[in-house]
Amino acid sequence: MNTKLRYLFVFVLALSVAIVGCQSTDDEPAPAEELAETVPAEEVAPAEEVEPVTLRFMFPEGAGRGPGFDSAIAAYEELNPHITIETESIPFGEYGGLLPVQFAGDSPADVALVDSSAVISYAYNGAIVALGDIFNQSDVDDFLPSLVDQSTYEGQMYGAPFFISTQGVFYNTDMFAAAGIDPPTSVEEAWTWPEFVENVSRVVESAESDDVWGLVFLSNPPGSISWSLPVIRSNGEPGSNTFMALSADGTEVSGYLDTPEAMEAYQFWQDLYVEHGLAPQGDVPDAFGNGQAATMISFSAWGSVLNNVFPDLNWDIMPIPYLETHIVHASHFMPTVAAKSDYQEEAKAFVQFLSSTEGFMAYYDVTSDMPARISLLNGLEEFQVRPLSIFKDELLTVAHAAPGGPGGAIYGDIVGSLLVDIAQGADIEAAVDAAVTELDAQLTQFK
CATH class of the missing domain: 3.40.190.10 (Periplasmic binding protein-like II)
Structure with a gap:
């Protein structure tokens, strides 16, 4: 029987409305003509245009990553029309050798996937930057602990938990x-x-x-x-x-x-x-x-x-x-931000989106990778039943991080x-x- 794995995961977005009250005074309001004279139209500053930014995103080919990231990128660019993400998909067998060459060069990709076992090493060597406060504590608590450990160097996270893999x-x-x-x-x-x-x-x-x-x-x-x-x-x-x-x-x-x-x-x-x-x-x-x-x-x-x-x-x-x-x-590639990127803040914002529930689900809608978030791992029905439950069961019982460190x-x-x-x-x-x-x-x- 050919296994068919498609499930619909529905998200409800809450809308918040901010209500601003106006404070009245005892003074009689000025006529509209007087207000027009007081604040001439030509003196009202126009809304500042956002500078367009193009980010380069490098990752290894295979396992549906290309179509999955295309879906996530489309969702991000719709929310951020001033951002363009250019992808650089590298043959899987060549990626490991090309990555350190990229980081050593003058213009590496702004965002690149790094194997979780090597994140601390690249952090130690200054090739990637700390992601700072893009994650709140609820995010960290929701990430699989092994991935947080593999991405943390001197108290700061350098890789964003996105997906997890067992074999x-x-x-x-x-x-x-x-x-x-x-x-x-x-x-x-x-x-x-x-x-x-x-x-x-x-x-x-x-x-x-x-x-x-x-x-x-x-x-x-x-x-x-x-x-x-x-x-x-x-x-x-x-x-x-x-x-x-x-x-x-x-x-x-x-x-x-x-x-x-x-x-x-x-x-x-x-x-x-x-x-x-x-x-x-x-x-x-x-x-x-x-x-x-x-x-x-x-x-x-x-x-x-x-x-x-x-x-x-x-x-x-x-x-x-x-x-x-x-x-x-238990490891996988993690999105990281290059230390030599000219757009570190924009790159961090993109990485933050990728590792969010919304970002992962845009990817997952095309490619059913295992999520790095515990809430999704326990919530996606696909991983609760065979055959993909094998991966979840391995993750929870016999999985260990690959040797790593600096x-x-x-x-x-x-x-x-x-x-x-x-x-x-x-x-x-x-x-x-x-x-x-x-x-x-x-x-x-x-x-």
Whole structure:
């Protein structure tokens, strides 16, 4: 059965009317002619025109973000006709490398999405500005605490919680039915990674086509630690160095990324690509939507994309597998304001709108991403029932923030590249040793 996810969320806007009273005097009012002489028309100052402003907004392509932001921008520009928002949509696989180059240049985009695990790092380096008082306490209380923590540096928020992401496994229901495989339907029933490999291998073997992958990501292999690192962390017990993957002060990875449990998990990660051949070592565009992959790890908004672009595809969602400890990363991109922007106040106002209920719902009307506001997460019916309830249940039970801190951008870049290299067949011991050595050297600056 093809999953169709559309719900109507109705908002009622309250209108306030200000009534101004006039204070009378005992003096007889002057005739109209005298008033006209007293205040000549030509001396009344005309209403001041608002200077038009164009803001640049940069974000990574994919998962329906473009159409969603187009909808939110249209709503904002209608309320603020002097503001024009120009979007710069960057291919997902290129975004992480382009973002620091943009911030280092003389004219970065005024507003840019930054992964929540890297917000503090960019704040530390002065690339983005504190958002000041654009949020009141009721806003902060309504935001998911993990996102507030990931965006707060020295007591101020530098990123605006907008949406939240956990990871789920989209699967082709026709392929699984043909293989006689029943996937788990709740977080409590989640497969381990070995169980996933066994079952998905059977699905691939029974597929009508020989050109079917067992597993794909948005980019292959995934370059973001949001997707790959949970596999490694899941091989450690909660609170262990393997599970933490970074020291508490964010300045050391030796003894965290190279534990015996981590090394074992790296081998499993490589086997997915090399030994089992379940996942491609390069991108296969639209593999899941076109029936070339049995499963795809993505986030909730991908359901909207599948329904809109591949309406004949029958799909469902199961929870993320794990090795020893069930874990998913709870993070997402956050709107930020560039320190080099010439229109910081206007950019902050736009960011404030995006993170508001009205702004998010304008986006959500097109793309069903998970909201960063608790009130919306609990109020939107779509996330109370399957299949999207899987994401909410993961968020509330097994979700953790990705390792970050002041060196979060450096950490994410090096560890993300490490896991891509391992997936593509690199010598695991040599690659891990090189990454740990480089990271320890670079993170020393944050001690």
